[in-house]
Amino acid sequence: MDALALWQHYQDWLYYHPELEFYVDVSRMGLTPAVVQRLEPAFERAFQQMQELEAGAIANPDEGRMVGHYWLRDADLAPTPELRAEIRDAIAQVKQFSQQVHRGAIAPPQGGRFTDILSIGIGGSALGPQFVAAALAPVNPPLNIHFLDNTDPAGFERLFAELGDRLRTTLVIVISKSGGTPETRNGMLETQARFQRAGLVFADHAVAVTMPGSGLAQVAESNGWLAIFPMFDWVGGRTSEFSTVGLLPAALQGIDIDALLAGAKLMDQATRVPKIRQNPAALLALAWYHAGNGRGEKDMVVLPYKDSLLLFSRYLQQLVMESLGKEKDLDGNIVHQGIAVYGNKGTTDQHAYVQQLRDGLPNFFVTFIEVLRDGQEPGIDVEPGITSGDYLSGLLLGTRQALYEKNRPSLTVTIPEVTPKTVGALIALYERAVGLYGFLVNINAYHQPGVEAGKKAAAANLALQRQIVKVLEQSDAPLDLGAIAKAVNAPDQLERIYLILRHLVANDRGIEQLGDPAQPSQLQFRWQR
Numbered sequence: 001m002d003a004l005a006l007w008q009h010y011q012d013w014l015y016y017h018p019e020l021e022f023y024v025d026v027s028r029m030g031l032t033p034a035v036v037q038r039l040e041p042a043f044e045r046a047f048q049q050m051q052e053l054e055a056g057a058i059a060n061p062d063e064g065r066m067v068g069h070y071w072l073r074d075a076d077l078a079p080t081p082e083l084r085a086e087i088r089d090a091i092a093q094v095k096q097f098s099q100q101v102h103r104g105a106i107a108p109p110q111g112g113r114f115t116d117i118l119s120i121g122i123g124g125s126a127l128g129p130q131f132v133a134a135a136l137a138p139v140n141p142p143l144n145i146h147f148l149d150n151t152d153p154a155g156f157e158r159l160f161a162e163l164g165d166r167l168r169t170t171l172v173i174v175i176s177k178s179g180g181t182p183e184t185r186n187g188m189l190e191t192q193a194r195f196q197r198a199g200l201v202f203a204d205h206a207v208a209v210t211m212p213g214s215g216l217a218q219v220a221e222s223n224g225w226l227a228i229f230p231m232f233d234w235v236g237g238r239t240s241e242f243s244t245v246g247l248l249p250a251a252l253q254g255i256d257i258d259a260l261l262a263g264a265k266l267m268d269q270a271t272r273v274p275k276i277r278q279n280p281a282a283l284l285a286l287a288w289y290h291a292g293n294g295r296g297e298k299d300m301v302v303l304p305y306k307d308s309l310l311l312f313s314r315y316l317q318q319l320v321m322e323s324l325g326k327e328k329d330l331d332g333n334i335v336h337q338g339i340a341v342y343g344n345k346g347t348t349d350q351h352a353y354v355q356q357l358r359d360g361l362p363n364f365f366v367t368f369i370e371v372l373r374d375g376q377e378p379g380i381d382v383e384p385g386i387t388s389g390d391y392l393s394g395l396l397l398g399t400r401q402a403l404y405e406k407n408r409p410s411l412t413v414t415i416p417e418v419t420p421k422t423v424g425a426l427i428a429l430y431e432r433a434v435g436l437y438g439f440l441v442n443i444n445a446y447h448q449p450g451v452e453a454g455k456k457a458a459a460a461n462l463a464l465q466r467q468i469v470k471v472l473e474q475s476d477a478p479l480d481l482g483a484i485a486k487a488v489n490a491p492d493q494l495e496r497i498y499l500i501l502r503h504l505v506a507n508d509r510g511i512e513q514l515g516d517p518a519q520p521s522q523l524q525f526r527w528q529r
């Protein structure tokens, strides 16, 4: 296409939302009216299914659950008066609690005000709050947020060293929908232990965000924590940013949660329009489908050209991959669906892997996230008539063009500024696009059966570890791997046993290793008495 034809094509495909000043440009995705026509029946079904989902259908059949994240930003849409009240009450509780913390009415028992938040959670109970904090927290927030989203002892040590004395004025939010995620439980126990060591009462600093009745809710209740915020059965972890999971940390940091919700609500209205070319989420789903032949054959590389949006790609990784990465479709056929997502930020990534994007494997499409407003201050000229912001914009346009010249598809989402409203809209846009795509390829986008396999295997390894330690404790002589394997009734599990032992040895857990580490099968292990 020559430049003028391309300009016309750009305008033909451009989506613009006037109130949000939000653009979606899919003109570089190789779409044609014929593609739209071919997929129209599938989209009609998807729009219908989405309508049913929003009306309260059991859209997550395996788990027998409704999928209600759209109600969180427009409670009027929830199917029953009880649900509507629950949503409004939860938002009111978040606001009231945050205001009390800001005023000092809820304060650390030793005096002063809470200065820091320690948010403990993983996956959907961390990624949204992390993204929103990085994107929107003011430079001097009323409370500084920190995250524990792993069970890594070195990570715990580092964070508590950073907090130092401020542990006294730290408010701990333990976030877990299920209330039973081991990594989060570990983070909570490690934190509790640090409080104890510092002579502080953990319960006076702790709040829980979880489903009523969960294990975490019981711990919080029985120990008299400061507060418990409800998480709902009908909100999935990866779509929980607008529930108490995301709203509580945001409100505590002074982020305008009403604006966040309003942006999402406006985007929801726009993405309910049952016409592909007038619906920005449908346009995204269409572009993804077309790029990857409806089979995820192309990866989604997400490049926000704005430092504060760095975590958007990580946030989308869970939203897209946990939702769409499925072995079976809704009819039980093996389909191995999914779209791989990665990316950090532009222009930085241009000095890292964009080389491969332009010249290497053509197995991706790029999503540029463009922010029109450069910053709050007028920029200086870094060259005559050119600011740093002009560079950022120029590099985005240049990369888009360079990719197009090499037949590498890209789409561009443009927002005017990074504000609570536009971030709310961005999240809502992708939630809907993922939902529509899920319907297009006929999968359940709201469960995550694959995650369970790793969890089960981990639990089995920990049980095996206990057995290994017992065997060594009871043996006077050093044992080789074969003898240990026999004693724990796992004669063929030599590799697993070896790997478990290697970790224990490295951590001074009372086990000594004898022999040459380069020859694992010759090693012997003994309990250090």
Ligand SMILES: O=P(O)(O)OC[C@H]1O[C@](O)(CO)[C@@H](O)[C@@H]1O
Residues within 6 Å of the ligand: 122, 123, 124, 125, 175, 176, 177, 178, 179, 180, 181, 184, 237, 238, 322, 448, 451
């Ligand atoms: O909020 P929870 O229940 O602790 O779950 C955390 C995360 O774990 C997962 O279930 C995956 O194991 C995610 O879907 C979820 O966001």
